[in-house]
Amino acid sequence: xxxxxxxxxxxxxxxxxxxxxxxxxxxxxxxxxxxxxxxxxxxxxxxxxxxxxxxxxxxxxxxxxxxxxxxxxxxxxxxxxxxxxxxxxxxxxxxxxxxxxxxxxxxxxxxxxxxxxxxxxxxxxxxxxxxxxxxxxxxxxxxxxxxxxxxxxxxxxxxxxxxxxxxxxxxxxxxxxxxxxxxxxxxxxxxxxxxxxxxxxxxxxxxxxxxxxxxxxxxxxxxxxxxxxxxxxxxxxxxxxxxxxxxxxxxxxxxxxxxxxxxxxxxxxxxxxxxxxxxxxxxxxxxxxxxxxxxxxxxxxxxxxxxxxxxxxxxxxxxxxxxxxxxxxxx
Numbered sequence: 001x002x003x004x005x006x007x008x009x010x011x012x013x014x015x016x017x018x019x020x021x022x023x024x025x026x027x028x029x030x031x032x033x034x035x036x037x038x039x040x041x042x043x044x045x046x047x048x049x050x051x052x053x054x055x056x057x058x059x060x061x062x063x064x065x066x067x068x069x070x071x072x073x074x075x076x077x078x079x080x081x082x083x084x085x086x087x088x089x090x091x092x093x094x095x096x097x098x099x100x101x102x103x104x105x106x107x108x109x110x111x112x113x114x115x116x117x118x119x120x121x122x123x124x125x126x127x128x129x130x131x132x133x134x135x136x137x138x139x140x141x142x143x144x145x146x147x148x149x150x151x152x153x154x155x156x157x158x159x160x161x162x163x164x165x166x167x168x169x170x171x172x173x174x175x176x177x178x179x180x181x182x183x184x185x186x187x188x189x190x191x192x193x194x195x196x197x198x199x200x201x202x203x204x205x206x207x208x209x210x211x212x213x214x215x216x217x218x219x220x221x222x223x224x225x226x227x228x229x230x231x232x233x234x235x236x237x238x239x240x241x242x243x244x245x246x247x248x249x250x251x252x253x254x255x256x257x258x259x260x261x262x263x264x265x266x267x268x269x270x271x272x273x274x275x276x277x278x279x280x281x282x283x284x285x286x287x288x289x290x291x292x293x294x295x296x297x298x299x300x301x302x303x304x305x306x307x308x309x310x311x312x313x314x315x316x317x318x319x320x321x322x323x324x325x326x327x328x329x330x331x
Contacts, residue, residue, distance in 0.1 A: 011148060014155030021058045021158070025151070028054045035121075041131045046120035048143045049073060049112040055150045056080035062158050073113035077146070081106045084153040088186050092153060102149050108142025115139055160187030162197045169204040169216070170249055181205070181219035195236035202240020206263075210245060210254045221262065228269035238266045239276050246280060253287045257299035260329075261306060264322075274317035281321045281328075290331040304330045 011029055013022050028051040035043035053073050059080035060067045067076045085099065093099070119129045158164065165184055168174035190198055205220035221241060224233040242263040246255045263280075267273050292300060304326065311322045 011144075011151050014151055014153075016155040016159035017058075018158065021061070021154075024058060025051070025054050040121070041133075041136045042119060042129065043121040044136055045112075045131070045139055046116050048139055049116040049120060052077060052109045052112055052143050052147050055147050055154070059083055059150060059154060059157065062154070062161055064161075064163070074110045077106060077110045080150060081146075084150055084157060086189060086192060087153040087157050088189050089153070089156045092156070102146070105142055105146035105149060108139075109146035112139060112143050156187040159184050160189065162188065162193065162201055166200060166204045169208045173208070173211075176213065176215050176219070178215055179219065181216055182223070185220060190237055191231055191234050193234075193236070195234075198234050198236025199240035199243070202237040202242075203244040204240075206241040206244020206246075207248055207254075208244075210248065210256075210259060221266075224266050225262065230269055233266075235270045235273070238270055239273065241266045242276070242280055246284060247287075251287075253284060255284055255288060255292070257292075257295055257303040260303050260325075264307075264310065272317070274315070274321060277318055278321040278324075281325045284325065285328050288328075290328055292329060300329065 011025065013026070028047065032044065032047040032051050035047045053076060056073070056076040056079070057067050060076065060083070063083050065079070065083075067079075081103075085102065086094070088094075093102075115135075119131050119135065165188060168176075185201070188201065190201070193201075205216060208216045209221050224238060224241065227233055245259040245263040246253060248254050264277075267277065307322065307326050307329065311319055311326060314322060
């Protein structure tokens with residue numbers, strides 16, 4: 001099968017995908033090209049299976065759910081498809097008939113293991129399998145369609161992983177330009193994350209904000225303050241912001257007049273957050289001096305007045321924590 005017949009299925013490297021992961025995929029892609037150029041149809045089917053499997057295993061590795069060496073291709077592709085299907089992105093198709101198209105391509109890709117076992121290279125055989133030209137066409141059409149669909153999502157999927165975002169925000173601080181964090185938080189698909197991952201990201205954003213990174217504030221805190229939509233900015237992320245705005249990675253307090261208002265305000269739409277609030281207020285009382293003598297006293301006075309009003313309007317379950325915070329700020 002001539003290689004140039006399938007140039008339309010080239011897999012361009014997606015932005016944000018790391019070198020190690022891309023090297024694994026590109027190595028399998030190169031092998032497929034070589035077998036196509038050699039017109040070795042049996043090896044084409046084998047190399048196609050390896051390419052699809054590599055793409056699926058990269059997705060699982062990025063998700064922190066690496067496939068085991070003996071996991072089947074069928075299972076790997078199925079799990080990877082589930083992870084990637086809901087990946088947000090302005091250029092990506094989601095839902096409707098396009099989702100059905102991707103699912104059908106996935107079904108073809110999941111069959112490549114059986115096709116390879118029956119017709120592909122990598123097995124010593126007693127009889128040469130009868131491989132007809134359309135068999136290779138169909139396998140390539142379906143397998144590469146799914147691989148391209150998956151690879152288009154891998155870059156954004158990688159960029160939004162909580163571990164890489166936390167690393168770039170706090171552990172090995174990277175430079176964030178306007179809009180970058182907002183895009184990466186969208187790629188992270190916050191509402192779909194486990195609550196503990198939501199909190200970890202919120203903590204990291206809050207702590208980076210307290211380092212006076214205004215771009216991070218504009219992309220990761222201000223939109224949350226302006227929205228009560230828990231489907232966009234979920235409770236776990238908001239609780240994490242509270243923690244990150246008040247304490248640094250070492251547990252030292254970073255609480256200031258403005259961070260008091262910001263941290264409490266992000267909790268506005270969160271139901272039943274009294275226990276979390278009390279826990280953090282206790283930490284503040286234990287780790288800072290009453291009256292916050294090192295704070296900007298004029299700004300603190302404004303915050304105290306704001307807090308007095310807040311005590312009267314918030315749910316009764318929160319009032320004890322708010323009152324204790326007020327007494328600590330204005331002893």
